[in-house]
Amino acid sequence: MLLPFRQEDWPGEEVLRDGGGMADDSAAEVLPSGGSPFSDGYVGDPAVRDEWDNRYSERRQLWSGQPNGALVAEVSGLAPGRVLDVGCGEGADAIWLARAGWDVTALEVSGVALARAAAHARDAGVAVRWVHAGLTEAALPAASFDLVSAQYPALLRTPGSAAEHALLGAVAPGGVLLLVHHAGMDRRHAGQDDAFDPADYVWPSMVAALLGDDWRIEVDEERPRVAPEGGAGAHHTDDVVLRARRLR
Structure with missing residues (x-):
């Protein structure tokens, strides 16, 4: 069931809750593959959203529908808690995390x-x-x-x-920041891909x-990518993985 955000919720947030196994037909009607019930609550740069x-909108499904391999590898050994999925896309990582027992907040423009x-x-x-927002505009609770x-x-x-500081500021003491990127793309030049x-x-x-001293880097490496089949980005073969823990 899709519930509109309450006053105490964050800007741009809507909550999908399990309705005890009963389907909510009205929610199904407002969630078509190409439409959006989130437009009115967006917080951020409209140009980026558009x-x-x-x-x-160009494709019915952009990604594979499977969780990212690096996420699964790095998170499987962690005790579930509260997680922020930044740039959640079509939701594969968020759903995998929720199934694994995490309390998931998923942010997307x-x-x-x-x-x-x-x-x-x-x-x-x-x-x-x-949460339908840009990270720096989302006003998420700090260190949580x-x-x-x-x-x-x-x-x-x-x-x-500001974006980097927003990422760091969202991590609770004792919590983990996980960043994964395609290796080598930072060495490409603008214009190679329009x-x-x-x-x-x-x-x-x-x-x-x-x-700084209040962080400990646990993983900082380039390694072969565990890539799900299909979806945009499937041609990338290597990952850059940064996992850091906030000490205090």
Whole structure:
């Protein structure tokens, strides 16, 4: 069942809850694969929202529908808690995390993607908080997530490294920050791919450079990618993985 956000919820948030196994027909009607019930609550840059809405609207399904392999590998040994999935797309990671017992908040700029994600979560019978916002505009509670995950080009760079600081600020003491990116893309030049300029996005190395004594880097490496079959990005073969723990 899709419930509108309450006053105490964050801007742009809607919550999908398991209705005890009973389907909510009204929710199904407002969550078509190409439509979006999230448009009115968006908080962020409209141009960024529109760009990603257009990308998702070009295909009925953009991603594979399977959780990212690096996420599964790095998170499987962690005790479930509260998690923020930044740039959740069509919801595969968020749904996997919810099934594993995590309390999931999933953030995405595209309302088209969120509509699909919410429908998939409803079909899976899991509860996820959906936040239709940019990370720096979302006003998420500080230092409150046991895991913050950003998989692949999920976060645009901002003046003063505001995006990087927002990522770090969301992690609770003792919590983990997990960033995964396609290896080598930061060494490409603008113009090689008209639809993607690597310089526009936050890379793990940019975040690692901001970590102080209150963080411990647990993983910082390039390794072969465990890639799900199908979906955009399936041709990438290697990952850059940064996992850091906030000590206090």
